[in-house]
Amino acid sequence: xxxxxxxxxxxxxxxxxxxxxxxxxxxxxxxxxxxxxxxxxxxxxxxxxxxxxxxxxxxxxxxxxxxxxxxxxxxxxxxxxxxxxxxxxxxxxxxxxxxxxxxxxxxxxxxxxxxxxxxxxxxxxxxxxxxxxxxxxxxxxxxxxxxxxxxxxxxxxxxxxxxxxxxxxxxxxxxxxxxxxxxxxxxxxxxxxxxxxxxxxxxxxxxxxxxxxxxxxxxxxxxxxxxxxxxxxxxxxxxxxxxxxxxxxxxxxxxxxxxxxxxxxxxxxxxxxxxxxxxxxxxxxxxxxxxxx
Amino acid sequence: xxxxxxxxxxxxxxxxxxxxxxxxxxxxxxxxxxxxxxxxxxxxxxxxxxxxxxxxxxxxxxxxxxxxxxxxxxxxxxxxxxxxxxxxxxxxxxxxxxxxxxxxxxxxxxxxxxxxxxxxxxxxxxxxxxxxxxxxxxxxxxxxxxxxxxxxxxxxxxxxxxxxxxxxxxxxxxxxxxxxxxxxxxxxxxxxxxxxxxxxxxxxxxxxxxxxxxxxxxxxxxxxxxxxxxxxxxxxxxxxxxxxxxxxxxxxxxxxxxxxxxxxxxxxxxxxxxxxxxxxxxxxxxxx
Numbered sequence: 261x262x263x264x265x266x267x268x269x270x271x272x273x274x275x276x277x278x279x280x281x282x283x284x285x286x287x288x289x290x291x292x293x294x295x296x297x298x299x300x301x302x303x304x305x306x307x308x309x310x311x312x313x314x315x316x317x318x319x320x321x322x323x324x325x326x327x328x329x330x331x332x333x334x335x336x337x338x339x340x341x342x343x344x345x346x347x348x349x350x351x352x353x354x355x356x357x358x359x360x361x362x363x364x365x366x367x368x369x370x371x372x373x374x375x376x377x378x379x380x381x382x383x384x385x386x387x388x389x390x391x392x393x394x395x396x397x398x399x400x401x402x403x404x405x406x407x408x409x410x411x412x413x414x415x416x417x418x419x420x421x422x423x424x425x426x427x428x429x430x431x432x433x434x435x436x437x438x439x440x441x442x443x444x445x446x447x448x449x450x451x452x453x454x455x456x457x458x459x460x461x462x463x464x465x466x467x468x469x470x471x472x473x474x475x476x477x478x479x480x481x482x483x484x485x486x487x488x489x490x491x492x493x494x495x496x497x498x499x500x501x502x503x504x505x506x507x508x509x510x511x512x513x514x515x516x517x518x519x520x521x522x523x524x525x526x527x528x529x530x531x532x533x534x535x536x537x538x539x540x541x542x543x544x545x546x547x548x549x550x551x552x553x
Numbered sequence: 554x555x556x557x558x559x560x561x562x563x564x565x566x567x568x569x570x571x572x573x574x575x576x577x578x579x580x581x582x583x584x585x586x587x588x589x590x591x592x593x594x595x596x597x598x599x600x601x602x603x604x605x606x607x608x609x610x611x612x613x614x615x616x617x618x619x620x621x622x623x624x625x626x627x628x629x630x631x632x633x634x635x636x637x638x639x640x641x642x643x644x645x646x647x648x649x650x651x652x653x654x655x656x657x658x659x660x661x662x663x664x665x666x667x668x669x670x671x672x673x674x675x676x677x678x679x680x681x682x683x684x685x686x687x688x689x690x691x692x693x694x695x696x697x698x699x700x701x702x703x704x705x706x707x708x709x710x711x712x713x714x715x716x717x718x719x720x721x722x723x724x725x726x727x728x729x730x731x732x733x734x735x736x737x738x739x740x741x742x743x744x745x746x747x748x749x750x751x752x753x754x755x756x757x758x759x760x761x762x763x764x765x766x767x768x769x770x771x772x773x774x775x776x777x778x779x780x781x782x783x784x785x786x787x788x789x790x791x792x793x794x795x796x797x798x799x800x801x802x803x804x805x806x807x808x809x810x811x812x813x814x815x816x817x818x819x820x821x822x823x824x825x826x827x828x829x830x831x832x833x834x835x836x837x838x839x840x841x
Contacts, residue, residue, distance in 0.1 A: 311646050331805050335564075338648040349639020359640075365578060366647035366654070370570040411643060 265289055265324065266310060266419065266449055272318030272473075273305050280305040281473045284319070292445040294460030294481070295453040296535055297470035303453040304346050304423055306470065310451060311343040311421045323419060337419070339368065342412035346423040346453075350396040356383060356407045357392035363411040382410040385440050387433055402428040409437070413444070420444060422452040426459050438463045457532040461485070467531070469538055477538055481531060488529035488537045492516050495524060503540025516540065571649055576660035583633055583661040583711075592625035593668060600675055614680075618672040618703040619763050623710030624731045626665040630711035631727035634658055634718025634799075651803025652812075655719060659796050662711040669707030673699055688767045688776035689839040697781035698766050705788040706763050712792050713762070716799040737761055745777055749838035755779045756831030762791055775840040780833030787830050790823035 266288040273281040281302045297303050308314040309321055312328040324340060326333035350359055360379045369375035383392050386406040391399070396407055409425050420441075426434045434456075441450055441463060454460060460467055460481060467484055469477040477484055494512050498505035502515035515524075516533045517540065529537075583589055599617050637644050637654075645651070676699055680686055687695040717726050741758040742765055748754045755778035758764050764784060768775045797816040804812050 313642065313646050335648045335650070338646055341646065343643065343646050345642035348642055351636045351640060362578070363643060363647065365571065365574055366644060366649040368567050368571045368648055370567075370574045408643070 265322075266451075267322045268309075268319065270319035271309065271316045271321055273302075273309060273314065274317045279473055281309070281316075282318075284473075284475055286468065286475070286478065288449050288451060290445060290447055290449055291466065292441060292450045292452065292464045294464035294467040295451060295470065296455075296457065296460060296467060297453075297476075298539065300472075301470040302473040303470055305473075307343075307421050307423050307451065307453055308345075310419075311341060311345075312337055313343070313345075340418045342414065342417040342420045344408050344412040344422045344425055348408050350404065350407070352397065353395065355393050355395055356388055356399070356403075356410070359396055359407060360411045360414070364414050367414055369414070378414060379410075382413040385413055386410045387436055400428075402430060402433065405429055406433065413440070416444060416448070418448045420448050420450045422450070424454055425452055426454060426456055434459065457530070457535055461531040469535065471539070484534045484538070485529055485531050486534075488516065488534035490526060491518060491520055491537055492529040492533045493520060493524035493526050499524075504536045568649075568653065572653060572657055572660075575649065575654065575657040579633065579657050579661050580664055582636075583629060584664055586629040586632065588625045588629040588632070589665070592621040592629075592665075596621045596668070596672060600672065600679070603679070615676060615699060615702040616763070616765070618669060618676075619706035619710075622665045622669055622672070623706030623763065624735075625710075626662075626707060627710035627714035627717075627731060628727040630658065630661060630714030631718045632714075633661065634715050635724070652800045652808060655715065655799045655802065658715045658718075659712055659799060661715075662708050665711050666704065666708040669704040672707070673703045676703060685774060685841065686767075688774040689835070689841045690766070690776050690781065694781050694834075697785055701781055701785045701788055702763065702766075705785065705792070709762050709788060709792045709795065712795040712799070716795045719799045719802040734761065734763070738763060738765075749775065749777060752778065752832060756827065759784055759787065759827060759830045762788060770840075773840050775838050776835060777838050778831070778835050780830050783826050783830035783833050787823055787826035790819050790826050793819040794823060 266286070268284050268286045271281060271284040271286075272279070284306065295303050295306065305314065309316055310323065312323070312334050315329055321328055323337045326337050328334045328337055354362070357379060360382060361375060364375045364379055369378060380389065380392070383389050386409050388403065388406050388410060391403065394403075396404060399407070405425065405428050409422070412420060412422065422441075425441075426437060429437065438459065441452070444450060452459070452464075464481055466479065467477065467481045468475060469484075493499070493515050494508075495515055496512060498513050499515040499517070499521070501519045501521055502517035504516045505513050508514050514527070514533075516529075516536050518537065520526075596618050603614055603617075634655075644654070677696075682692045682695040682699075687698065690698060713730070714727055717730060723729070738761050741754070741761065744754050745758045745765075746768070758777070759779050764779070766777055766779065766781060768777070794816065797812055797819060801809070801812050801816070
């Protein structure tokens with residue numbers, strides 16, 4: 261059995277004068293990898309590269325050992341790929357079932373009985389089994405996200421690329437989706453971009469933090485969280501020594517920073533704290549180039 | 554969780570099976586499109602109600618099918634082609650390439666083509682080719698006139714809609730093109746009325762996907778210059794051009810170079826057919 265894998269070597273992507281990604285080196289194996297970063301960090305560009313939707317302008321991408329720049333290889337990759345983009349429009353008049361069924365057809369599920377069974381399976385996985393006949397335009401934002409996720413899960417692909425899959429999805433559904441993704445990740449490479457650090461903490465073994473098109477951190481989630489140990493504290497006022505401070509529900513301030521004064525009340529760091537700490541040390545502006553996602 | 558990966562098959566067979574299934578799906582969507590339903594319903598009604606009226610020359614009635622199946626069919630195919638544009642981020646990363654999806658959309662034109670064939674049969678039944686409404690054309694040429702004015706526009710209109718949908722972003726492009734073509738056909742028909750014997754005007758009249766061949770006046774039915782047979786060749790070349798232009802979008806590598814080569818051949822064929830259509834047939838307008 262071939263192990264699903266993705267490798268990137270010196271990958272860069274420009275959009276005219278704008279550099280979206282630069283010098284990205286990554287190796288991805290089965291498991292869930294979380295992708296964090298601020299808006300415009302290049303997360304969506306990276307996912308589009310992995311999903312063969314966009315070629316790199318520099319470097320080399322290999323998905324399952326195949327080169328997405330070669331048309332025949334690209335088609336082979338797409339046969340084994342599930343992709344949920346950040347934004348997707350749905351055709352007018354389509355129900356959830358009809359849309360996922362249409363995508364299944366494009367994914368070469370030509371036998372109607374097998375295709376319909378698969379469509380029902382993925383709709384069930386995302387909790388839409390009772391809503392297959394509902395028109396997508398009449399659905400809520402969270403339900404639409406789940407339709408978009410359902411089509412990505414068709415055929416349990418060895419490579420699953422998800423761009424903010426849990427945005428707008430209610431907490432119960434998020435827990436269910438985490439279970440589904442964890443199951444798939446036993447044999448598949450799952451890469452998900454999100455702004456929800458709790459999803460990454462709950463689901464991912466590995467996290468990549470992108471900033472201005474470059475990899476800022478790549479390693480186990482626990483190691484990143486560990487970097488914030490002793491650097492998160494509570495106080496009655498925002499601490500000027502902290503990189504980031506915010507008022508919590510108790511009325512006290514949670515402070516995150518590299519420079520900690522003596523005698524402060526330390527608390528257990530979360531992944532979000534670690535991420536903010538990492539981000540807090542980054543330069544405000546890169547002098548020459550802009551970055552877009 | 555059940556893992557139900559699609560069974561491995563030879564790629565060509567998989568592509569063929571996907572094309573057939575996708576074409577069938579798109580045909581169903583096209584047939585259910587309100588514009589196509591309106592075209593089919595109106596054509597049937599107008600042909601049925603036309604039985605009771607007197608027809609003095611064939612061009613006064615055979616434009617119905619061209620306008621409805623060709624014009625409304627073009628708009629329906631344009632809409633169908635554009636309908637998945639918003640879903641392109643997902644649709645575009647499936648193993649079915651854009652040219653394959655375009656080919657499936659082009660296959661949809663079989664439906665209006667079939668409707669055009671039925672309309673032709675009904676026309677021949679209502680207005681037998683032996684009747685004087687066809688003017689001075691020979692019986693085979695009369696069939697060519699009918700095929701060029703009923704069947705081929707019904708095929709070509711939707712193909713043009715697919716090509717337009719693949720290349721033009723403006724949502725009203727099909728309507729604008731329909732209006733432009735109607736305006737052009739009216740303009741060159743008026744020019745023909747003024748200069749019925751002019752060869753350049755005949756070429757201009759035939760430089761369209763649809764052209765009139767007869768006119769009724771007090772003197773009788775006038776058959777205009779031009780060869781209906783070569784005009785058919787010109788129309789079919791236009792259909793081929795529409796298909797190739799549509800397929801060109803998203804084509805890569807050898808497929809792209811083959812399409813471009815075929816497009817060159819189709820353009821040359823179209824030019825030759827147009828010249829022959831304008832210079833062939835009657836050398837001047839003939840009134841009978």
